[in-house]
Amino acid sequence: MARPREFDEGAVLDAAVHCFWSRGYEATSVRDLIESTGLTGASIYNAFGDKRAFYRKALAHYVQESIADRIRRCEGMEPRAAIGAFFAEILKRSLSDPDHKGCMLVNAALEVAPHDTEFNDEVAGVLALIEAFFLGRVAAGQADGTITATLAAEDLARHLLGVLMGVRVLARVRPERAMLEGVISGAFALLDGGADRAA
Template sequence: MLDAAVHCFWSRGYEATSVRDLIESTGLTGASIYNAFGDKRAFYRKALAHYVQGSIADRIRRCEGMAPRAAIGAFFAEILTRSLSDEEHKGCMLVNAALEVTPLDAAFNGDVADVLARIEAFFLGRVAAGQADGTITSSLTAEDLARHLLGVLMGVRVLARVRPERATLEGVIGGAFALLDGGADRAA
């Protein structure tokens, strides 16, 4: 039921999704939705949390145990695959929520900011470990590189909605990896 709600909100967006859409996609009655979640907003928050757990948190868990550079590579390889195989060009539900809902809702803003902080913390941990083992440059601070990787991730997921072209997305990601290596000359 939550998977169906995620797909409904993700493909239409929060504002364009009606309670009727949710009834049709989940098979729940309107009364069941209101009894279980209170309202559409609360249902959306629950669906977004479900998406984060099944997608972002799961990806972080799988990558955390890898070698630092491999972890970042695997993370972005999965993002690239998801972005290129998304025939509906939905992008990332978290990014969509950040753009559509958080400017108007402080609670959603907090939810999204918390997830972005978790992603940044994953990058920071992997970059710091890579700097310690010499596989990632120390020419920039681990914090700056982690912030840059977060920005690259957000950019790739936004580009995937409007320009889901392999060369474009790989170029953006490749530039980030050149930076991890200490610059474009070393990456070549």
């Protein structure tokens, strides 16, 4: 019979997320994880596997606690307000991070996914989830008249995904309010039909 774990898995994963997120996958050592989580190397291996498996578990925890949670909270709002709230939270997180860590998912996409097919598929799946959220809100907004219908909902959703990725990368090197707000406001002008008026 397996012994019950003598630690809070959620707290350990939170610590692992912070460690991997701050240092990056390659630069994080098992010793760093031991110091961050308070577990022994043997306990980490028995509970989570090797470093790669632990990173995979930490990334999934990050996605559930951050990205999936944000989508759940925003899905119940009016379409245009949902997209606004989503980006408002991204802006707040980007500007309030003194370490300029960016987004752990985006970091994984740049550092790990290009060299690891399994991680590539997982990151792509989360990006598809975000895109689906944008698509659902855009389509609903086009139906109720709060978002322009002159552009395909699919194209607007993809554009919003691209803006999100750009904001999170910019936040790592230029976490300036005017810069990030400018990128986001351009996307909202497109949702509101700004491109049509300019044309």
